[in-house]
Amino acid sequence: MAGDITILRSPQERRPAAVRVAPSILSADFSRLGAEIRAVTKAGADLIHVDVMDAHFVPNLTIGPPVIRKIRQSTRLPFDVHLMMTHPLSYLEAFAKAGADYLTVHVEACGSRLPAAARAIRALGVRPGVAVNPETPFARVEPYLHHFDLVLLMTVHPGFGGQKFMRSVLPKIRRARQWLDRNHHPAILSVDGGIDEKTACLARRAGVTLLVAGNSVFGNSNYGRAIRSLLA
Numbered sequence: 001m002a003g004d005i006t007i008l009r010s011p012q013e014r015r016p017a018a019v020r021v022a023p024s025i026l027s028a029d030f031s032r033l034g035a036e037i038r039a040v041t042k043a044g045a046d047l048i049h050v051d052v053m054d055a056h057f058v059p060n061l062t063i064g065p066p067v068i069r070k071i072r073q074s075t076r077l078p079f080d081v082h083l084m085m086t087h088p089l090s091y092l093e094a095f096a097k098a099g100a101d102y103l104t105v106h107v108e109a110c111g112s113r114l115p116a117a118a119r120a121i122r123a124l125g126v127r128p129g130v131a132v133n134p135e136t137p138f139a140r141v142e143p144y145l146h147h148f149d150l151v152l153l154m155t156v157h158p159g160f161g162g163q164k165f166m167r168s169v170l171p172k173i174r175r176a177r178q179w180l181d182r183n184h185h186p187a188i189l190s191v192d193g194g195i196d197e198k199t200a201c202l203a204r205r206a207g208v209t210l211l212v213a214g215n216s217v218f219g220n221s222n223y224g225r226a227i228r229s230l231l232a
């Protein structure tokens with residue numbers, strides 16, 4: 001799947017990559033999670049973004065494998081599972097069995113264990129992703145990028161939905177785009193945090209191929225219109 005995002009022909013002639021949208025269910029109505037997922041699926045979502053928080057890596061606590069296993073029945077869209085966890089490696093198998101299609105671990109949590117994490121995720125039949133906090137420099141993740149199918153750049157401090165997009169991350173997005181193009185590496189380049197109509201445009205211009213959006217989708221009474229507005 002990652003391979004069809006960017007098609008390189010020649011340096012002068014890069015076909016613009018298709019940009020996709022992953023609504024983050026952190027902003028959905030948790031009392032009707034299945035119905036919310038069916039609604040964004042019908043409204044044109046491309047993936048479902050699932051935020052897992054351990055109350056240690058981030059000061060918030062959300063859901064784990066049992067909930068993911070249940071909501072797996074509500075859509076056929078891929079699950080993009082974002083692990084905001086200090087010790088994600090011990091739980092990879094549980095998330096894979098629950099139905100994750102992408103498992104994204106943080107560079108701040110894994111450091112030099114990133115290649116091992118990517119291998120473990122692939123061995124489970126899942127695509128590996130790496131996430132980077134706003135204040136973490138690109139140089140910290142660069143040596144590991146070739147191991148991953150998805151690069152998730154945080155544009156808010158992780159932990160909560162509804163925060164303001166940090167424009168200070170835009171140079172890092174551009175740098176990641178350049179690195180992926182230069183190395184002909186077809187990974188998905190994703191942004192997460194404060195994505196709305198305006199900031200989506202900035203992120204798309206900087207070269208992202210996947211927009212994660214919580215509040216701007218689930219906070220809109222028309223999910224289809226909200227998703228389309230991110231791509232306009």
Ligand code: DX5
Binds near residue numbers: 024025026051082157
């Ligand atoms: C924040 C999460 C995000 C969050 C984004 O730590 O990783 O996925 O749901 O929410 P919005 O789009 O509301 O900033």
Ligand code: ZN
Binds near residue numbers: 024049050192
């Ligand atoms: Zn997230």
